[in-house]
Amino acid sequence: MMRIGLIRERKTPPDTRVALTPKQCANLMQQYPGMTIVVEPSPNRCYTDDEYRAEGITIQEDLSDCDVLLGIKEVKIDYLIPGKTYFFFSHTKKKQPYNQKLMQALIEKKIRMIDYECLTHIDEQRILGFGLYAGIVGAHNGLLTYGKKTGTYQLPAAHEVGSYEDMLKAYEQAIIPNIKIVVTGSGKVAAGILDVMTQLDIESVEPEDFLTHQYDYPVYTHLKGAALYARKDNDLFHRDDFHANPEAYKCLFSQYVSQTDILMNGIYWDEKIARLFEKQDILRNDWRISVISDITCDVDGSVPINVGASTIADPVYGINRKTQEKEVAFQPNKEVIDVMAVDNLPNELPRDASQYFGVHFEKFVLSELLKEESDIIRRATICEDGKLTSHYEYLSDYAYA
Numbered sequence: 001m002m003r004i005g006l007i008r009e010r011k012t013p014p015d016t017r018v019a020l021t022p023k024q025c026a027n028l029m030q031q032y033p034g035m036t037i038v039v040e041p042s043p044n045r046c047y048t049d050d051e052y053r054a055e056g057i058t059i060q061e062d063l064s065d066c067d068v069l070l071g072i073k074e075v076k077i078d079y080l081i082p083g084k085t086y087f088f089f090s091h092t093k094k095k096q097p098y099n100q101k102l103m104q105a106l107i108e109k110k111i112r113m114i115d116y117e118c119l120t121h122i123d124e125q126r127i128l129g130f131g132l133y134a135g136i137v138g139a140h141n142g143l144l145t146y147g148k149k150t151g152t153y154q155l156p157a158a159h160e161v162g163s164y165e166d167m168l169k170a171y172e173q174a175i176i177p178n179i180k181i182v183v184t185g186s187g188k189v190a191a192g193i194l195d196v197m198t199q200l201d202i203e204s205v206e207p208e209d210f211l212t213h214q215y216d217y218p219v220y221t222h223l224k225g226a227a228l229y230a231r232k233d234n235d236l237f238h239r240d241d242f243h244a245n246p247e248a249y250k251c252l253f254s255q256y257v258s259q260t261d262i263l264m265n266g267i268y269w270d271e272k273i274a275r276l277f278e279k280q281d282i283l284r285n286d287w288r289i290s291v292i293s294d295i296t297c298d299v300d301g302s303v304p305i306n307v308g309a310s311t312i313a314d315p316v317y318g319i320n321r322k323t324q325e326k327e328v329a330f331q332p333n334k335e336v337i338d339v340m341a342v343d344n345l346p347n348e349l350p351r352d353a354s355q356y357f358g359v360h361f362e363k364f365v366l367s368e369l370l371k372e373e374s375d376i377i378r379r380a381t382i383c384e385d386g387k388l389t390s391h392y393e394y395l396s397d398y399a400y401a
Ligand SMILES: NC(=O)c1ccc[n+]([C@@H]2O[C@H](COP(=O)([O-])OP(=O)(O)OC[C@H]3O[C@@H](n4cnc5c(N)ncnc54)[C@H](O)[C@@H]3O)[C@@H](O)[C@H]2O)c1
Pocket: 126, 129, 130, 131, 132, 134, 185, 186, 187, 188, 189, 190, 243, 266, 267, 268, 269, 294, 295, 296, 297, 342, 343, 344, 345, 346
């Protein structure tokens, strides 16, 4: 017997995504007769309370009779119910200062905190995330921006269209000019970007050909691993060594800046990893990139001209190549590079993103949760019974302060 509650998102602005769609809830209750799923009402969720009711799901304010509570973003401390098992993105595993109080409250309230971000397969690949839809929306926004900046074609904004299916209908009319696109990354974001490239019939070409050929149709090349990084001492690339010693590697992107119209950035990045280019590179005479869709979206990170996250309502800003100052976007000249830096891209297609998330939650996580013992759940449990679990003891000074 397990009672699962879908909690209401309370951050401002409210996140509209949800861990399970109405249909997924109904299917799970049918599949597992001992399981009940109830939903806390919400005026903002991308699936309405009525859509849950229509599938026979109970809407209830008080979730204290549930065993497991599923959210998306950090739960406000006052709303944490002591002793429960919670799943959400807690953003505590890197000792994020802004969530230290939340971490301490999880300990105090003896909550079993299972963080979606920490659910991994044995090889450390993440199981759950919204990266695919970040990649899809980020690629779409990059193309939309290029069309608007150059006046060559128009695409509707993803959040105006509302679903990926309808976005694909818009692609049937879109004629993309003979541009060259670089896609970076090796995870779920990159998979989403590549999906859009395929849907728009943009041809894939090898990195060497991309650098040396011009094409009379739109093309992209996908840079990851050895095509993007090489050891400084011997020019080789080994994935495990790169993950362990990123400082020993240089980035090979610089040769692409003279051959690329749009950069779609979907890499994993941290401060030890070389940037794709340096700020002063945008002054190069051979600089060609006019749009950067920085889906990775670290401020002053792998894309050093990311000067801050933008919003779904106002997703793009310009960066003047000479002054490096922010300017209005979509100016039809080469002196301003347009940067798309939305950091909550999946919220543009929240119904698709939630559906995708729910499928993976059901497939890889729920079955583990129902087991007596699960390595996947154990590895992702940050704390329980008022203590950090052994995997997360490194958080002691942060969690018990
Ligand atoms: N803008 C947005 O709305 C948005 C949404 C989701 C994700 N993102 C960002 O996009 C980036 C990529 O996300 P993703 O979903 O593709 O990630 P992912 O976990 O699916 O893939 C990450 C990839 O990076 C590789 N990698 C390289 N060095 C690594 C290291 N030191 N540690 C871990 N992995 C390493 C992994 O092997 C993996 O292939 C992240 O920075 C993420 O924060 C942005």
